[in-house]
Amino acid sequence: MRPALKAGLLPLWRDRDTLQLGVDPRRAVALAGLGKAAAVISLLDGSRDRGAVIGTAQAYGVPAEAADRVLALLAAAGVLDDFPARLRASLPDPLRARLAPELATAALAYGDGDGGARTLARRRAAFIRVHGAGRTGACVASFLAASGIGHVACADPEPAEPADLAPAGLIHADLGAPRQDGAARAVRRAAPEVRTRDDGALPDLVILTAPTLPDLTGALVRDRVAHLAVRADEAIGVVGPLVRPASTACLRCVDLRKAEGDPAWPKILAQATFAHARPQACDTVLAAMTAALASAQALAFIDRAWASPVTANGTLEVALPDWQWRRRTWLPHPACGCGAATAAAAPA
Known part of the structure; x- marks a missing residue:
């Protein structure tokens, strides 16, 4: 020691x-x-x-x-x-210096007694895919890279527009290029050693920052890929739910719960999936704040900080102008075929 x-x-x-x-x-x-x-x-x-x-x-x-x-x-x-000599030797001095705040934070937060080494090892081995690389998604990608995630890939072929630019995400030079390319550059600016190429492997976590089609979320559930929904528009930021397939409420569970309170919700959802307000009501601070909390939830999942992250079976939501985060609970729905309701009802 x-x-x-x-x-x-x-x-x-x-x-x-x-x-x-x-x-x-x-x-x-x-x-x-x-x-x-x-x-x-x-x-x-x-x-x-x-x-x-x-x-x-x-x-x-x-x-x-x-x-x-x-x-x-x-x-x-x-x-x-006691920071293991093996991991110390694997980190070049500039990288260890850049990640020093992450290591110090993990050492205090998790108390593993290894100076944050175990947490950093998990992060460096992780692959996170971010769907949507606009104002919020690109920030999420760069935050995760700067926090030590070893492989961050973005999926968003749409061209970058001026409203997509943000201090921690896309910049002026990215205008007109595919957002996913600009987000990859943002990742490399934050952490040059992080891999950004998507090789098609199943990721450890998918973060959905853009409206998604049922085909995508259905595939994630079938493949048992954990995923986190993130939304920032209408002057509201929403992080969650964090879906662990067949274990916690999925996005369809949430929509079924919403439909119980609003029978027109399926129609509203179908229209909203394909029609987007321009400009989006997501200012710079709301985008960064939502991206930061989404990144924190992603890191908690990768770090295995606790058995049930706060966004499992729930969402964290902030609405301007008070900027107060609140949690809403979304339990698995028995009419959904994801299997979470059955798992929740099973005896311990």
């Missing part, structure tokens, strides 16, 4: 013998009575193994037993990490 303090926590001294790691009470940890052994703290940068830390501390006049006690206290408090 090469012990290192969690990168995202500032070491702060409450007094000469009491160390506080972190500022916010939800993360901060205080260690009292360190005394002379406090010198050990400056050695915990991941460059030495445990024996070398204790040996160097002894050279500074700290007894081995005291140094070992400090390490034990820090480990018990959950603020020591």
Whole structure:
């Protein structure tokens, strides 16, 4: 083990013998009575193994037993990490420096004790396909690439228009070119090492940022490909549901639930699928905000952060002008053939 303090926590001294790691009470940890052994703290940068830390501390006049006690206290408090040498060696210095905020965040959020290494490994191995590369979709693609996803491909052959441009997505030079090509360039600007070519393999996750035909969503359900619906228009952003086929509510389940409250919904949906308002009521901030939350849900799925992400069987929705996110629940519908309702009814 090469012990290192969690990168995202500032070491702060409450007094000469009491160390506080972190500022916010939800993360901060205080260690009292360190005394002379406090010198050990400056050695915990991941460059030495445990024996070398204790040996160097002894050279500074700290007894081995005291140094070992400090390490034990820090480990018990959950603020020591051990970033695997194997993964460290696989990351060129510029890439590791760029991904340092992602690693620090994962280390704090997930507490795996490896400095975010497991999370980064999962992201680098993941393939996400984004359908729709307009104002929101291209931002999603670049956010995911910058977050460490190893393969991000976009599907959208339509030519880029001025209203598609956004700070984290398509730029002026992309006008007139296929949106998917512009989105690939946005991905490479964010993370040059990320693969953007779609080789036709089944992705780990599909993100749907444009109106989709039943043939596509039906194929995703049949192939058991997880997918996340994302929409930003009419001054409303919607993220979800995150569909895990045969496990959580699919998009048809949601439409069947909507039709229960509005019998005309199928007609409205059929028209809306093929007719799009121009310009869309999706300003720059709404597009970025929706894309950021969609990316967060995608990362939670890839990271396996929890068994049931908040958009499974639900949507997160924001409507201007209050900018408050709210969650709506969408349970599997028994009339849908996706199998989720049957799975939900099965005994645990």
